[in-house]
Amino acid sequence: MNQVGQSARLGIILMIATCFVFAVQDGISRHLAGEYNVYMVVMIRYWFFAAFVLTVSARQAGSIRAAAATSQPALQIIRGLLLTLEILVMVSAFVLLGLVESHAIFASYPLIVAALSGPILGEKVGWRRVLAIMVGFIGVLVILQPGVAVFSPYALVPLAAACLFALYGLLTRLAARKDTSATSFFWTGTVGAVAMTAIGGWYWEPMTAPDWGWMAALCVSGAFGHWLLIRCYEVAEASAVQPFAYFQLVFATFFGVVIFGEALETNVLVGGAIVISAGLFTALRARAHG
Template sequence: MTQKNNIPAGIALMIGATIVFALQDGISRHLAGTYNTYMVVMIRYWFFAAFVVALAARSSGGIAAAARTRQPGLQILRGLLLAGEICVAVYGFTVLGLIESQAVFICYPLLVAALSGPVLGEKVGWRRWAAIGVGCIGVLIILQPGMGVFNPWAIIPLISAFMFALYGLLTRYAARQDSTATSFFWTGVVGAVGMTAIGMWFWEPMVPRDWGWMALLCVTGATGHWLLIKCYEMAEASAVQPFAYFHLMWTAILAITIFGETLRLAVIVGTVLIVSAGLFTLWRERQQG
């Protein structure tokens, strides 16, 4: 991959990816609210697997080169972990709503920073720990434990964030020996196999209109990943990563206008703290990079 470092183009691609992923969240909520979550994620993974196989077939060395790895166990664990995380996240959309789920989920960069020490052996200084603490306060403000109105389902997006953070760290670890193309290939194929083994037992008839939404969900999934790949080809990750928080804004707009969700003051305050802490953590990584 040739790094062009065209930051304006990279930012535009990242914002485009956040729009697509927000649409994907909305469609996932609609379908999983009507059909079994495992089945919805399984069909989504079939298309995703076809996408990564097609990319691998067109690359230098073909599918054999993309699939070649000296750490298959790690790649399988990564793939299954992401598939499980998607199931948890989509289920969270149906029981908690898009806004509250995403508001808690965006703490995952802080979890990555916290876990990078024990998982990757990286040094985490006091400034990052302070940012992680601020982010945790933001999460607590959103969840409101002990206020008499705490919804136990609110723990679901926190579990999803933890799983995604661990997936991200394992991806970094895998990158020490495998290329991005190899990790991407294993992610799609392993996820499809794992979800088929589970989802086939939960198959439900789907009305023709929802097959259209299912097709759109598959297309948005592939398009979102393609935009991210192009984004990181265009610019350094540290320059474009802060714009990933646009995902929350698009999701909130979709949730309010389409699904009739409301935006609580506690969610706004907590989200501001989490995003601020996340941006500070990204800035510290860039300073030390």
């Protein structure tokens, strides 16, 4: 196997490992947010994340001042706030719906990115990708089951999270035209930490000793997951590893069913398969024309 092939293989392994760690993080978030206020949980998570971001960004850029330097602070602040809001919404979805259905719906975010890349980034979206986007959203409708008597409006919560994350991703690509990844990473962590401290401090609750252990695990898994993701993108092209990001849905579904006793409904299984298939198609089309 040549060097390129070895790098791609290592990148895929790192991406799958990243997905596993992030799924573990989601499971811990589901537990803690079910016991305590979601604002406090996300605030503490962001404190640790900000410390990790400051360390990594300063090392990559040479200093914290260099990492913070940007000609587009408004864009960077909006990015950070969007991600913060997305995390709040998604963790709430875990409590309202569970891991399985939340992740099945959230898996539509690459399709939202593809749909909005034209109007926001000026990218050309061919008819095949448009068709894949439409098919993918049919899959979302299969999961949501609108018009069915048992339809829950809570199902719209992870869809809102997917939209927020898609916007965050698009603005990240927009910011990358002028700023380095270290700068964007710096603003992501610091803006989120400041915003959540301003909000979460009002919702502080005493935690039990075991749950402080889970909180520590949540913080460490978040930092470790981002480190794995950074390493993944260092050794392989994003287009080569991105399709494997869907493993997070697989792992989250496993944890939801085995640990939290969630049911794997037929409509979620079928709709999730449609969404993933459409997402993989758009990823492969983007790679072929990248």
